[in-house]
Amino acid sequence: MIKTKGLTKTYGNVAALNDINLHIKGGEVTVILGGSGSGKTTLLRLLAGLESPTSGSIMFSGEDLAKISRKRLYELRLRVGMLFQYSALLNSLTVYENVAFPLREHTDLDKEVIHTMVTMKLEQVGLRGFEEMMPSQLSGGMAKRVAFARALAMDPQVVFFDEPTSGLDPISAGVISSLIHETTVKTRMTSVVVTHDVQAGLDIADHVILLWQGEIIAEGKSNTIKNSDDPRVQQFIEGRPNGPIPFSRSQTAYVDDLTHKPGCVRLE
Amino acid sequence: MVAFIGQLGRNVIHAIAKLGDASIFAVSTLRLLFATPWQGKHFVMQLYAVGVGSLIIIIITGAFTGMVLALQGYHMLVKVGTEALLGSAVALSLIRELGPVLAALMFVGRAGSSITAEIGIMRVTEQMDALEMMAVNPQARVMLTRIVACAIALPLLVGIFDVVGLAAGYLVGVEMLGVNSGVYIGETIDKIALTDVYAGLTKSMYFGLLVGIICTYMGQRATPTTEGVAKATTQAVMICSVMVLVLDYIITSFYL
Incomplete structure (x- = not known):
């Protein structure tokens, strides 16, 4: 479904992604795992065509996103949905209007048909009866479920999920995770999930990609990742502060900073 | 000294780069007026x-501008015994100058600031990306509709400002200060040419366009943080206010 080759993205002198080659298969849940600053959000934005790569190619069902026209990109996007980290519901519209938005924009369907479709999508995320509420009245978990319904409104082939469970209570997070899994199985859509939630990620993934410092350090099925003997992978999965991935970014010696400042007494 | 000159140079280069960026933004946005389907409903909403x-x-x-003009004008004119001219004095200063400029400044504070803040927040909360992902061009839907709305709304508001100001000036001049009603109205109608009204309204259309472009641009380029949006909003209001006065001088010098 989606293939990248030599994908590189730099901001100024900083390389966010370096030579990424990946293959996302249709009808599967692909989870991109990585810590903060590992480049996973950048990767998702590139795959979604929200940013263009510094070099390399992104093939989306055979077409290079970096080379096609804006018009063609918009045509492709009708087959794509995206769930944003902070939901990104349109503030000026109600829940109903938010879910109906893509349908009203891109189809000539009757009011009744749109009503039926929106009701179905809202039922899928368990939020029927909230149609007239404004996004500002919703809790984070509810907003995300509405955003989920909106992402599915056009029955997309591919859905991108940016940190779908972050900032949610365990129940909401669980609901979102199982929604992703169930919808992918039922509708045979392709899901690309970016997350740092290791457990949720490994649970729903058919394929896992682990990113570190802009590079893929491990790839495969959940079990392959869990049983990997790469110390970096193990450290990330177990969430240990000490290991090959440094937790501390401090540049100077701690003792010196504590004791060598003027006016401080050196404790020896 | 060298550091000072260097800093000065950097600031100038930065300012010119900004100006160029804003111009490209303005042209590429306005071009969409012809390149995208007509968005009537969204224009009307904006x-x-x-x-x-x-x-x-x-x-x-x-109202208060008209009132204070009549009051000030009367006390000046009465000294030389020409208070009969009050009607035309109020009307000319309102329609030619004060109406477009004051209405534009109030418009900047009321509508311009909210445009910048709204667009900035839409960026912070990824709503712009969401529109983009739903294959709706945010530049056409969000920026263009607001710019056009500003260019249409401001002349209409200036028309209302003028009418209200004239009525308020009449109230103060005739009812409070006792200028003869017939003379007041006669002078007003006599001295105002249609070109004055036309000039005032055209001017305000340019002001509206300018305010729309600057405020959407500042929102679009705001650093996507709480501070960034606050700063962009303040800057947008400042730049708009100054630019309205500058543009006013330039346009007026062409008309006179």
Whole structure:
């Protein structure tokens, strides 16, 4: 479904992604795992065509996103949905209007048909009866479920999920995770999930990609990742502060900073 | 000294780069007017937001401007015994100058600031990306509709400002200060040419366009943080206010 080759993205002198080659298969849940600053959000934005790569190619069902026209990109996007980290519901519209938005924009369907479709999508995320509420009245978990319904409104082939469970209570997070899994199985859509939630990620993934410092350090099925003997992978999965991935970014010696400042007494 | 000159140079280069960026933004956005399907409904919604939303403040400032003009004008004219000219003095200063400029400044504070803040927040909360992902061009839907709405709304508001100001000036001049009603109205009608009205309204259309472009640009380029949006909003209001006065001088010098 989606293939990248030599994908590189730099901001100024900083390389966010370096030579990424990946293959996302249709009808599967692909989870991109990585810590903060590992480049996973950048990767998702590139795959979604929200940013263009510094070099390399992104093939989306055979077409290079970096080379096609804006018009063609918009045509492709009708087959794509995206769930944003902070939901990104349109503030000026109600829940109903938010879910109906893509349908009203891109189809000539009757009011009744749109009503039926929106009701179905809202039922899928368990939020029927909230149609007239404004996004500002919703809790984070509810907003995300509405955003989920909106992402599915056009029955997309591919859905991108940016940190779908972050900032949610365990129940909401669980609901979102199982929604992703169930919808992918039922509708045979392709899901690309970016997350740092290791457990949720490994649970729903058919394929896992682990990113570190802009590079893929491990790839495969959940079990392959869990049983990997790469110390970096193990450290990330177990969430240990000490290991090959440094937790501390401090540049100077701690003792010196504590004791060598003027006016401080050196404790020896 | 060298550091000072270096800093000065960097600031100038930065300012010119900004100006160029804003111009490219303006041209690429306005071009979409012809390149995208007509978005009538969305124009009307924005027209309502910036126009009707600014109505009360425009009426209040219009009324007091007319009143104070009549008051000041009367006390000046009465010294040389020409208070009969009060009607035309009030009308000319309102329609030619004070109406467009004061209405534009109030419009900047009311509608312009909210445009910058709204667009900035839409960026912070990824709503722009969401539109993009739903294959709706945010530049056409969000920026263009607001710019056009500003360019249409401001002349209409200036018209209202002028009418309210004239009525308020009449009230103060005739009812309070005792200028003869027939003379007041006669002078007003006699001295105002249609070109004055036309000049005032055209001017305000340019002001509206300018305010729309600057405010959407500042929102679009705001650093996507709480601080960034706050700063962009303040800057947008400042730049708009100054640019309205500068543009006013330039346009007026062409008309006179």
